[in-house]
Amino acid sequence: MSSVLGTVRAADSGADAGDDPEARWSWAAGARRRPVIHAAARRTLGRRRRAGRLVQALCVLCAAIGLAPLVALVYYTAERGLGGLSIGFLTHAPVPVGIPGGGISTAIVGSAEIVGLALVMAIPVGLMAALFLHERRGHLAGAIRFGADLLTGVPSIVIGIFAYALVVRPLHHFSDLAAAFALAVLMLPIMIRADEEAMRTVATDLWEAGVALGARRSRVARSVVLRGALPGLVTGNLLAVSRGVGETAPLLFTVAAPSFAMTLLIYTEGTEPFPAAQQTAWSTALLLLLFVLVLSGVARLVAWHLTRRAR
Amino acid sequence: MTARTSAASAVSVKEALRRRHARRGGRGYAAARWAAAGLFLAVLLGLVVSIAIDSSQALAHSGIGFLWSGTWNPTANDYGAGILVVGTIVTTFVAMVIVVPVGLGMAAFLSELAPRWLAGSLSTAIELLAAVPSIVVGLWALLVLSPLFANYLEPFLKAVPGLEWFFHGPAYGPSILLASVVLAVMTLPTVVALSRTALSGVALADREAAMALGATHWQVVREVVFPGARSGIAAALTLAVGRALGESIAVAMVVGNSPAIPHSLLSTGATLGSAIVNQFAEAAPGIGTSSIIALAAVLLVLTLAVNAGGQALLRAMRPGRPGRAAGAG
Numbered sequence: 001m002s003s004v005l006g007t008v009r010a011a012d013s014g015a016d017a018g019d020d021p022e023a024r025w026s027w028a029a030g031a032r033r034r035p036v037i038h039a040a041a042r043r044t045l046g047r048r049r050r051a052g053r054l055v056q057a058l059c060v061l062c063a064a065i066g067l068a069p070l071v072a073l074v075y076y077t078a079e080r081g082l083g084g085l086s087i088g089f090l091t092h093a094p095v096p097v098g099i100p101g102g103g104i105s106t107a108i109v110g111s112a113e114i115v116g117l118a119l120v121m122a123i124p125v126g127l128m129a130a131l132f133l134h135e136r137r138g139h140l141a142g143a144i145r146f147g148a149d150l151l152t153g154v155p156s157i158v159i160g161i162f163a164y165a166l167v168v169r170p171l172h173h174f175s176d177l178a179a180a181f182a183l184a185v186l187m188l189p190i191m192i193r194a195d196e197e198a199m200r201t202v203a204t205d206l207w208e209a210g211v212a213l214g215a216r217r218s219r220v221a222r223s224v225v226l227r228g229a230l231p232g233l234v235t236g237n238l239l240a241v242s243r244g245v246g247e248t249a250p251l252l253f254t255v256a257a258p259s260f261a262m263t264l265l266i267y268t269e270g271t272e273p274f275p276a277a278q279q280t281a282w283s284t285a286l287l288l289l290l291f292v293l294v295l296s297g298v299a300r301l302v303a304w305h306l307t308r309r310a311r
Numbered sequence: 312m313t314a315r316t317s318a319a320s321a322v323s324v325k326e327a328l329r330r331r332h333a334r335r336g337g338r339g340y341a342a343a344r345w346a347a348a349g350l351f352l353a354v355l356l357g358l359v360v361s362i363a364i365d366s367s368q369a370l371a372h373s374g375i376g377f378l379w380s381g382t383w384n385p386t387a388n389d390y391g392a393g394i395l396v397v398g399t400i401v402t403t404f405v406a407m408v409i410v411v412p413v414g415l416g417m418a419a420f421l422s423e424l425a426p427r428w429l430a431g432s433l434s435t436a437i438e439l440l441a442a443v444p445s446i447v448v449g450l451w452a453l454l455v456l457s458p459l460f461a462n463y464l465e466p467f468l469k470a471v472p473g474l475e476w477f478f479h480g481p482a483y484g485p486s487i488l489l490a491s492v493v494l495a496v497m498t499l500p501t502v503v504a505l506s507r508t509a510l511s512g513v514a515l516a517d518r519e520a521a522m523a524l525g526a527t528h529w530q531v532v533r534e535v536v537f538p539g540a541r542s543g544i545a546a547a548l549t550l551a552v553g554r555a556l557g558e559s560i561a562v563a564m565v566v567g568n569s570p571a572i573p574h575s576l577l578s579t580g581a582t583l584g585s586a587i588v589n590q591f592a593e594a595a596p597g598i599g600t601s602s603i604i605a606l607a608a609v610l611l612v613l614t615l616a617v618n619a620g621g622q623a624l625l626r627a628m629r630p631g632r633p634g635r636a637a638g639a640g
Contacts, residue, residue, distance in 0.1 A: 041525075045527070048527045048529070048530060049527055051527075051529055052527045052528055052529030052530070055529045055532075056424060056529070058416055059416045059417070059419050059420040059423075059424055060420060060424070061416070062412065062413045062414075062415075062416025062417045062419075062420060063416070063417045063420040063421070063425070063433065065413050065417075066413050066414065066416075066417040066437070066499055066503065067433065067436060067437075069440065069496040069499070070436055070437075070439065070440040070443070072451070072455070073440075073443060073447065073448065073451050076451055076455050077447060077450075077451065080454075124347070125347045125350055125351065126347075127347075128343050128344050128346070128347030128348075129344075129347040129348050129350075129351050131344050131347075132344040132345070132347060132348040133348075135344070140348065143352065144348055144351060144352065146622065147351070147352060147355045148351070149618075149622045150355075150615060150618055150619060150622065151355060151358075152618075153550065153553045153554070153557070153614055153615070153617075153618030153621070154358070154557070154611065154614060154615070154618075155556070155557025155558070155559060155584060155610055155611070155614055156557070156559070157557070157559040157560075157584050157587055157588065157607065157610070158358075158362065158557070158607045158610055158611045158614075159358070161362065161365075161587070161603075161604055161607040162357075162358045162361055162362060165361045165362070165365050165604065166357065166361055185354055185358070188351065188354070192351065216340065217340055217341065218339070218340030221340065239442075242442055243442075245444070246442075246443075246444025246445065246446065246447070247444070247445075248444070248445065248446040248560040249445075249559045249560045249584070249588065252560075252588060252591065253591060263444060263446045266446050266447070266450055267446055267449075267560060267564070270446075270449075270450045270453060270454065270564070271453070271564060278454060281450055281454075282450070282454075285446070285447045285450050288444055288446075288447060289443065289444070289447050292442050292443065292444060293439060293442065293443075295442075296438070296439065296442040300435070300438075
């Protein structure tokens with residue numbers, strides 16, 4: 001703060017600096033004042049303002065650079081993927097390279113099965129664990145919160161290895177079940193934290209009123225907590241799904257063949273040197289991207305609707 | 312209300328409580344909650360224990376030197392994670408060199424400069440970038456960025472005087488540099504979203520105090536806002552590092568997968584994640600598989616340490632516990 005303090009010391013008397021353009025950047029409307037600035041301070045003010053403008057330009061540049069990858073990603077995926085999309089692409093099974101036609105129906109069905117099964121495993125556990133956190137305090141609740149935060153950061157490939165060791169090896173074969181288990185482990189911490197966050201928006205008074213009426217805890221949970229938190233629950237779980245759908249690494253060690261999951265198909269076809277295979281990869285990637293973006297769009301819409309209604 | 316009716320109601324409350332406990336399903340709910348909480352902790356514990364057990368065979372075979380030994384030669388049954396750890400750290404470090412200035416600049420733009428409508432739509436765009444599956448980023452990097460890097464960017468970087476030590480050797484496209492750029496793209500949303508929250512959280516009164524002292528807008532941001540948001544920004548960067556360390560599939564597509572110490576940013580390399588992706592299918596049963604799982608164990612320890620640090624920083628940022636809802640159950 002030395003330069004700022006120096007300026008203030010110099011500003012005890014002197015000419016009016018005029019309407020300060022910096023005031024336009026201020027957060028509070030009341031900050032628009034006419035500072036009294038000494039001639040010596042005015043010289044440093046010019047330098048300080050030039051530095052400010054330079055940094056502003058750099059910040060705008062950073063924002064543009066940061067936005068560029070998203071634009072480029074969406075543009076290239078759409079440009080290269082659109083050409084391969086057709087009804088047949090969605091409904092036909094994959095064919096070997098070199099044979100025209102074929103689609104990715106097995107991969108779409110496989111991905112839907114895996115994610116569906118993962119949701120069946122993860123959503124009830126996530127909800128009940130969140131209710132546990134909602135109604136209990138103490139070390140166990142703290143441990144679950146911290147554990148969920150840590151598990152969110154565990155690399156998905158490590159979770160894939162875990163599913164391999166726990167499900168694939170004992171059963172002696174790759175399966176959708178193992179893949180679904182891996183995705184469930186991956187989504188569970190996100191769901192728990194999002195569910196708990198949603199339940200926290202329900203007023204404690206309502207919960208207490210429900211219990212005071214003599215209703216069972218399960219009844220209060222169902223009719224007060226879950227109902228009140230429903231939009232938040234939908235948003236959080238949809239976001240968890242969109243993360244699960246896009247995962248590839250855990251499926252590498254759990255799914256029987258690449259043609260049984262969209263993300264694996266993108267990986268194997270995309271790393272082939274043949275244009276036809278790469279076309280399949282781009283089109284599958286476009287489908288996946290559309291699905292994930294629509295899903296997070298819907299999640300955001302639900303959240304927005306909720307906040308608007310609450311006002 | 313007379314004394315008699317209140318006494319009667321006290322009895323009926325007792326009776327109601329007794330009936331409530333006897334009712335079917337009342338205990339089932341409590342049991343289900345405990346089961347879910349226990350199941351989650353069991354999964355967490357199971358993850359750590361199962362990976363520790365499965366990697367113990369490899370550690371017994373290679374000794375503790377597994378962690379730094381530089382050879383990865385499955386045909387000679389000689390396994391070491393050293394090169395892969397170096398590759399992981401180098402790609403993560405270069406990614407951070409790229410993403411920290413860009414991400415903090417963007418966060419400062421969103422929090423301090425942009426009008427509200429622009430900040431809102433840019434934030435949504437960044438959240439969408441976070442939702443893009445890593446495999447799509449990998450595909451884009453492999454088929455679009457890689458030729459651009461090989462033909463334009465890498466020859467250009469080689470020609471820049473003074474940077475020969477960083478950029479030399481043939482320009483293939485797939486390289487440590489490209490992998491780092493991919494990681495930078497994938498960690499950008501984490502850095503921007505969390506830093507922006509931290510920057511916006513600095514109190515208005517602090518900013519106004521600095522403005523009243525005659526600070527220009529940039530001086531307020533530099534001297535008040537960034538120091539005030541320090542712990543939040545540190546948490547954002549730590550969590551981004553954790554994410555970069557653990558990313559595997561997109562890196563495996565563009566890093567080149569040659570298990571050798573990289574001599575320049577243009578040379579190919581390998582990371583822990585990319586090695587697991589590429590080696591797992593061919594791994595020999597027994598020691599081979601166990602060594603791969605040991606790589607996962609190293610990765611797990613690295614990311615857990617980094618993320619625990621990040622979470623500690625996040626918690627330090629919010630004084631007091633997060634608000635608790637309803638009472639004891």
